[in-house]
Amino acid sequence: MAVLLLAEVTDGALALDATAKAVTAAAALGDVTVLAAGASAAAAGAEAAKIAGVSRVLVAEDPSLGHRLAEPTAALIVSLAGDYEHIVAPATTDAKNVLPRVAALLDVMVISDVTAVVDGSTFERPIYAGNAIQTVKSSDTKKVISFRTATFDAAGDGGSATVETIGAAENPGLSEWVEDKVAASDRPELTSAGVVVSGGRGVGSEEDFKLIEGLADKLGAAVGASRAAVDSGYAPNDWQVGQTGKVVAPDLYIAIGISGAIQHLAGMKDSKVIVAINKDEEAPIFQVADFGLVADLFTAVPELSEKLG
Amino acid sequence: MKVLVPVKRVIDYNVKVRVKADGSGVDLANVKMSMNPFDEIAVEEAIRLKEAGKADEVIAVSIGVKQAQETLRTALAMGADRAILVVAAEDVHTDIEPLAVAKILAKVVEEEQPGIVLAGKQAIDNDMNATGQMLSALLGWSQGTFASELDIDGDTAKVTREVDGGLQTISVKMPAIVTVDLRLNEPRYASLPNIMKAKKKPMAEKTAADYGVDTTPRLEVVSTSEPAARAAGIMVGSVDELVEKLKEAGAV
Numbered sequence: 118m119a120v121l122l123l124a125e126v127t128d129g130a131l132a133l134d135a136t137a138k139a140v141t142a143a144a145a146l147g148d149v150t151v152l153a154a155g156a157s158a159a160a161a162g163a164e165a166a167k168i169a170g171v172s173r174v175l176v177a178e179d180p181s182l183g184h185r186l187a188e189p190t191a192a193l194i195v196s197l198a199g200d201y202e203h204i205v206a207p208a209t210t211d212a213k214n215v216l217p218r219v220a221a222l223l224d225v226m227v228i229s230d231v232t233a234v235v236d237g238s239t240f241e242r243p244i245y246a247g248n249a250i251q252t253v254k255s256s257d258t259k260k261v262i263s264f265r266t267a268t269f270d271a272a273g274d275g276g277s278a279t280v281e282t283i284g285a286a287e288n289p290g291l292s293e294w295v296e297d298k299v300a301a302s303d304r305p306e307l308t309s310a311g312v313v314v315s316g317g318r319g320v321g322s323e324e325d326f327k328l329i330e331g332l333a334d335k336l337g338a339a340v341g342a343s344r345a346a347v348d349s350g351y352a353p354n355d356w357q358v359g360q361t362g363k364v365v366a367p368d369l370y371i372a373i374g375i376s377g378a379i380q381h382l383a384g385m386k387d388s389k390v391i392v393a394i395n396k397d398e399e400a401p402i403f404q405v406a407d408f409g410l411v412a413d414l415f416t417a418v419p420e421l422s423e424k425l426g
Numbered sequence: 427m428k429v430l431v432p433v434k435r436v437i438d439y440n441v442k443v444r445v446k447a448d449g450s451g452v453d454l455a456n457v458k459m460s461m462n463p464f465d466e467i468a469v470e471e472a473i474r475l476k477e478a479g480k481a482d483e484v485i486a487v488s489i490g491v492k493q494a495q496e497t498l499r500t501a502l503a504m505g506a507d508r509a510i511l512v513v514a515a516e517d518v519h520t521d522i523e524p525l526a527v528a529k530i531l532a533k534v535v536e537e538e539q540p541g542i543v544l545a546g547k548q549a550i551d552n553d554m555n556a557t558g559q560m561l562s563a564l565l566g567w568s569q570g571t572f573a574s575e576l577d578i579d580g581d582t583a584k585v586t587r588e589v590d591g592g593l594q595t596i597s598v599k600m601p602a603i604v605t606v607d608l609r610l611n612e613p614r615y616a617s618l619p620n621i622m623k624a625k626k627k628p629m630a631e632k633t634a635a636d637y638g639v640d641t642t643p644r645l646e647v648v649s650t651s652e653p654a655a656r657a658a659g660i661m662v663g664s665v666d667e668l669v670e671k672l673k674e675a676g677a678v
Contacts, residue, residue: 127591186596187559187569210589214571217524217559226525226644227556239648244552245443249452250653253645291568295584295595308590336678344608354574354609355592360550361608363590369677379442386656390677392668407659408671420665425678 118147118237121197123206123215124165126153127185131161134309135207137168137271142264144170144272145234146203151175151278154190154285156183166278174278179285184294185211191218192286198223198259202237208263216261225257232268246360246383266308267366267387300355307339307356312369315341315358315385316351319374319395319414323351328414329373332422341365341385343375359384374414377402394418427541429472429481431506432531433465433488435497436551449649452551454518461497464546466504467606470613471576472544473505480578481541483507487534489527491515495629502624503616509627510534514634514641521552526634526641528560533637535565540601542583547572547605558605568598574609 120143125132131153143149150173153162162176175197181189194215198204204219206212208230220227232250233241239254240262307313314336316329326346333340342352344359358365360383370388375381377393377400385391386405393406396413403409410417437443437452438460444453461469475481486501487510488494498509512530514522535543548555562569570576570585574593577584578600586595588607598604616624634641662668672678 184594184596187562187571191563210572210587213555214559214569217554217556218563218569220556221525221528221560221563224525226523227554227560228645229554229556242553243653244650245437245452246550246553247653248443249445249650251650252648254648255645257644289566290599292570292596292598295597297591298593298595299591353592354588355590360553369672380439386653390672390675391656391659392672403659403661405656405659407656407675408668409659409661410663410665410668411661412665417665421668424665424669425672 119201120147120149120203120205121194121201122149122151123194123212124151124153124161125207125209125211126155126158126161129155129157129160131164133164134271135209135266136165138266138269139205139207139264140168140170140272141269142231142234143203143205146237148172150201152177152194152197154182154193156180162280166280167274167276169273169276171276171278174280176280176282177285181285181288185214186292186294187214187218188291189285189288190215191222192289194219195222196286201259203260203262205262205264207266212263216263220261223259223261225259225261226255228253228255228260228262230265231262232265246380247386248379265364267364300353304333305337305339307341308363308365310339311367312336312338313341313358313365313367314338314371314373315343315375316346316373317343317375318345318349320346320351326351328418332371332418335422335426343378343381345378372402372406373418375402376400377405427481428483428485428538429475430535430538430540430543431465431468431472431484431486431501432543432545432557433469433486433497433501434462434546434549435459435488435490435494436462436549439463439550445650445652449651451519451647451650459493461500462546462549464548464606466613467608467610468544468546469501469504469506470611471606474611475578476505485510485538485540487512487531489514489522489530491518491520493518498629499624500616502627503621504614505620507627509629510632511629512632512634512637522641523643523645524554524556524560525644526639527557528564529639530634530637531561532564533639542578542601543603545603545605547607558603562603568602570596570598570602571605572607573604574607576604576610
């Protein structure tokens with residue numbers, strides 16, 4: 118029983134945390150082969166070879182694979198699919214773009230956002246924004262799965278997998294990359310940060326979001342935002358935590374001025390310790406918080422920044 | 427150019443879902459149902475394409491139970507020109523899987539020959555995020571997923587996509603499948619006169635069998651359960667107390 122795992126490679130660099138978490142999930146299914154695909158992917162492949170639990174790495178370098186376009190990446194995976202019973206990836210936007218295409222080309226169902234492996238065909242996944250957990254059993258001969266990384270621990274290092282170079286599949290030539298607009302930041306990446314400080318609509322403005330950012334920088338944390346804050350223009354969309362944004366599970370999650378709509382809770386309720394600061398004592402966020410503080414964030418957050426510094 | 431917009435009838439996003447006591451699924455009987463919010467954005471974008479003179483006709487299609495005709499009427503009231511209802515299930519608790527939906531949509535595309543299919547990026551019930559990509563694969567078309575901007579120019583369309591690190595812009599060959607994300611637009615409300623008018627707009631009724639598609643699920647639902655509840659936390663009275671508790675818990 119062999120597993121093909123699509124590594125998360127962006128501009129030649131391996132997203133180690135997401136990939137290593139998917140390796141942990143995949144190792145429960147069988148022997149793990151990692152596919153590192155990109156315009157340049159050799160360095161990413163070499164790094165993936167060191168993840169404990171990886172037995173083989175395939176490196177595919179081709180200009181067509183450079184910008185994670187769905188069509189050439191799916192074509193490559195389908196060309197390799199014969200050798201594998203499971204085709205998996207961390208549940209990133211890239212994987213969610215590619216895997217359903219792979220599944221349809223193989224005439225199987227995709228199983229998205231898996232949070233637990235019961236056995237080789239049976240998996241748990243959240244539905245209704247995490248308000249219910251469904252266990253599904255696949256009758257397909259091949260299983261195409263994305264793993265929600267927040268619920269798996271990252272596999273360690275110390276692996277020494279063999280690395281092979283393979284060619285790309287024929288590029289269907291249906292789409293072309295134009296540009297990426299990636300927010301430059303010195304902060305840790307939201308989905309893999311140990312601490313996340315998030316602001317909501319209660320923060321009130323883009324300027325006042327600096328308070329949230331200040332506390333985050335004090336703690337070496339990533340900055341998050343509720344959908345309400347994003348919709349109000351206080352924070353960019355790539356900070357959004359929730360059903361429609363990113364799912365995070367840091368060791369410490371500090372929710373400031375966030376009421377706790379179901380859609381936000383879906384994105385952070387697996388955090389180990391949750392702190393909520395809100396002036397409304399009825400805010401639903403307090404129902405999931407380990408530590409709640411009813412206070413005006415404009416006085417509490419600067420004080421917290423100072424006392425944690 | 428025709429625009430095809432698949433729409434799904436789902437539990438209204440404001441309703442708190444309840445897991446059935448026997449673990450067989452989520453209770454959908456006597457619950458308010460609405461159009462999947464992402465699909466509303468797709469319908470809105472299609473209507474805007476028509477208003478901008480880039481599309482001639484907007485066709486809404488829904489695959490599911492007969493009651494999905496209400497969802498299609500909503501699309502018609504927003505401004506779609508006609509609708510196709512494909513009845514593929516009798517029980518409201520039967521969810522047709524994205525693969526089967528994509529197969530039926532591929533047949534509808536063959537018949538209707540749209541220049542673009544605009545779909546929601548995911549349905550808020552099964553959260554699978556798959557139908558658009560699967561349809562694209564079956565048709566051999568280009569795909570632009572999670573769109574926050576769409577600009578059609580002749581044989582190509584520029585799609586700006588919401589991705590983990592920020593935004594990615596790609597150019598896709600037409601015809602294309604574009605799945606839409608939240609920030610693409612704000613859907614309009616249907617006015618009362620338009621709701622009345624929608625009742626007279628044509629709605630064709632078909633079945634999955636008419637398209638020769640087997641909708642037998644590939645994933646058997648073994649059980650559905652409530653998520654584990656978090657243990658109750660404590661309220662603290664001051665920032666000092668919060669800092670103390672966080673230190674005790676080893677969180678900072």
